[in-house]
Amino acid sequence: MIAGAMFYVFALVLIASAVAVVSVRQPVNAVLFLILCFFNAAGLFLLLGAEFLAFILLIVYVGAVAVLFLFVVMMLDVQGDAPRPPLKRFLPMSLGVGAVLLVQVVVMAVFWPQAQAVISVATDIENTKALGRVLYTDFIYPFQVSGLVLLTAMIGAIALTQRGSRGTKRQNVQAQLDRRAEDVVSLHHVESGKGIL
Amino acid sequence: MRDDLMTIYLLPLFWMLLGIGGILGVVLGGTAYLTYAERKVLGAIQLRKGPNVVGPFGLLQPMADGLKVMFKETIIPSGANVGLFIAAPVFTFLLALSAWAVIPFDAGLVLANINVGILYLLAISSLGVYAIIIAGWASNSKYALLGGLRSAAQMVSYEVSIGLIIVTVLLQAGTLNLSKIVEAQKDGWYIFSILLPMAVLFFASALAETNRSPFDLPEGESELVGGFNTEYSAMIFAMFFLGEYANMILMSAMMTVLFLGGWLPPLAALGFVPGFVWFAMKIVLCLFVFLWVRGTLPRYRYDQLMRIGWKFFLPLSLLWVVVVATVKMVGEAG
């Protein structure tokens, strides 16, 4: 019963903060509301018994992805007082994305009985273990593909941000350690009145 | 019927509240006296006395500091976002406390024995970055912003190696539950096994994660004035300060649980001493090393800090994941 009530709390706060993300004017506040969304989504996962997913959502989305968003948004010079672009410009795009999501949800609902058959494996053992037992063997191809996706992301990020060497001098630790006094210091006896040369 | 109500709801609720009160008392008291211990230890290292005026041996110094901080004026800079400016330290403090809910103090002595305790701790520590970025940004001051950014990048970099180090422990323990991780060390603490290098790496990463010396660049006094908390004063400054110290104790507790066998006694013959005493003693030992390091090592430079994190800690811990997994597979096959 309490779990049922919690579902509505999480779901309502999730929807309300999702609305806030797109409607508040200050971008930093929008990101903070997005983080609130993630928290509530994690709560929903927890109610479903998906402990692992709930915490991974927090670790990856809140702990990493939203940090990047916050970095980006904080440094934009947008203080929320700029005039808003007209809604018309974004309407077709957002309707399109919304339609795609709706279709996905409908497809999911139609195939729900089959999906449930997969989920029911995980009732009696700890769900992290249940996940681990199938992810790396039964779902080996999607798993490897996700590795390749991460590789692409890594290379893409570097390609986009790397601006080549700027002629900065860097510390070469090995060269410093290899340097010996015998190689670089020489002692000369200099007689007075005469130079070294 | 009334008996049922008593035993099912009220009694557990009572124990829960008692446990929460106990943890808050122990952590806050420990934090207060850690500040005292730090000054005493640093004093001893530098041949000074440390605090010795307030009370016998200066033992009441933390109380005096607390009172002083309470009566100080809270200065809010003119350009700051007031709400976020105050929320950031409160959030730090809240995180530093709430992590303790899953730490097992003794066999069965844990407030919330969840299946994924280690993930909870990792999630909490990854949230710590927010307080720092938001504090730096909300202050609207150049030094605070730079300090906040540096601190965030530093914490994020070392979190990667902490995650990988935890994976090596999980490979041995085979569970995400903190109590079970401790129990898995019954036959030998992980620090005395193939995981020894990881224990050292974990401690070094913990220093970086808590922004402690020699990785205390975010608040490197000589370069950045005070880092992300430049503009903070009075109680909201104390919140950051206490949060940092509570995090030090938390990291020591994690070190104890993951590598030093938690509440387990070092020798079976010493089993008559209660487990939480061993747990506390191991934490104190770790904390002493924290302070010792601060009294001994000079501060790193920022490029050195990032280099050692990404080019040494990360590859080494990744390699160790592979090594430990291979050893485990070969051991089970043979």
Next chain:
Amino acid sequence: MADSFLVDYAPIAVFMTIATFVALAAVALSFLLAKHRPDKQKNAPYECGFPPFGDARAKFDVRFYLIAILFIIFDLEIAFLFPWAIVLGDIGWLGFGSMMVFLGVLTVGFIYEWKKGALEWD
């Protein structure tokens, strides 16, 4: 069914509520007890001996973004490692090999970023 383990989380929720209350009470008490006499100079952001100029919130080095992106990728990698680490005993050499290939692919990326100098800080 799912409720049985949710009970484990109840103390965490109560704990966080109490901790929030303690933190807010401390801040509020300090606000009530201390004298507040703000003035223009006192409230100015810190600067080394001269009045502050410009906005503090400037654009900063793209390296910070790069660090954040790399962190996301490695964090995901660790997320994949967690379930693997605790079930390694059950999934045999196939599971082991599968993860080694995954790590191998990411190591290629790691070597690439190393060679490209993405990990240099100057």
